[in-house]
Amino acid sequence: REFESEIRFYSGHDPLDVWDRYIKWTEQTFPQGGKESNLSAVLERAVKALNEQRRYYQDPRYLNLWLKFGDCCNEPLDLYSYLHSQEIGTTLALLYITWAEVLEARGNFKKADQIFQEGLQRKAEPLDKLQSHHRQFQMRVSRQTMLELEESSDETDTGLLGAAEPQRSSLADLKGRGKKKVRAPISRVGEALKATNQNRSFQTFTSQQLSNNPGFAVFDENSASGLEIPVLTPQPWAAPPVPRAKENELSAGPWNSGRVRSLKRPRSSANSGVEVPCPLPSFTPYVE
Structure with missing residues (x-):
């Protein structure tokens, strides 16, 4: 107020x-x-x-x-x-500094530099402050440009390496090949692929040398005519296995739906002095 x-x-x-x-x-x-x-x-x-x-x-x-x-x-x-x-x-450096900072924050570096240049041409006061902010702006832009160039070069190198050396997919679904004889697929990359090719050429050379020997066959995991995997057939039990002995095991039987009858003692008359004898039970208790 x-x-x-x-x-x-x-x-x-x-x-x-x-x-x-x-x-x-x-x-x-x-x-x-x-x-x-x-x-x-x-x-x-x-x-x-x-x-x-x-x-x-x-x-x-x-x-x-x-x-x-x-x-x-x-x-x-x-x-x-x-x-x-x-x-x-327009003769004050604060206007150009604030204006250029907003443009820089929005990524318009070219327009921000033009604002700085105009302030320097007008010799806005204080001039040393305007020049200092302009130098800092140029350093930030140069650093940002270098980072973008490094990132682009890294992406290009990664793309070339990915094309030259394919990566083996991990945790992928294995789909069998073949209709009659299903075989698991083999995925090799890099040095393992070169070693497989060398082994394959050596196995081909060895199979050619031993083709005249009918005593055994060389196994080739990549050839279509590989050895068949033996199939296990279930064997019947000669006798059923004996179950374990269980404690407190009861045989099956009907549930007893009868109710337990309670024995009631007849009341004696208070006036009469004659004691009424209790009825005997209908069963004999077991005594060890």
Whole structure:
């Protein structure tokens, strides 16, 4: 309220000072921003209220208000173009540095370098700060270009290695080949493939030498006329196996659905002194 009343009844020669202090107080009071700070609305009011004051166009305080307002906008690049067209902050290095950083973040390195070059041609102040940021920008672009070249060369080398040396697929489904005689497939790559070819040529040479000997045949896993794998036929049991002896094993039988009858002792009359004898049970208990 104090700042609002000071802005309303201000009669001094530097109204920008009041807005600048008002913005700084808002940022310090509400460092997290949000709706409570109402910072974007205050910034919009400040730049509009001072828009007719051309003496502030090259003032760093006024440019700082515009750049903070640009952070609240959806498209800050449009705001920077507007500032450039209105000659607001065009002699200050902060405009070109902020503009180029946004373009660099979006990957438009060529346009960012053009913004830096324009600021250097205008000799925006402070010039040493602008030159320092431009050198750092060039180093980042050069580093990014080198990384992209290394990644592309690595991908090319990987492609060439993959074409020259095929990789064996692991955990793949094995599909048998052949209709009558199913054989498991053999997958070899690299040195194993070369060794297999050498063994195959040696086996061919050996089979030619021993073709006249009918006593045995050389086994070739890759030839179509290989030896048949013997098939195991099930043999019947001579007698069923004896089961294990189980503890507390009961023979099968019907469940007893009868109820246990309880023996009730007849009540004796309290008045009569004659004791009624208890009935004898209908079964004989077993005594060891």
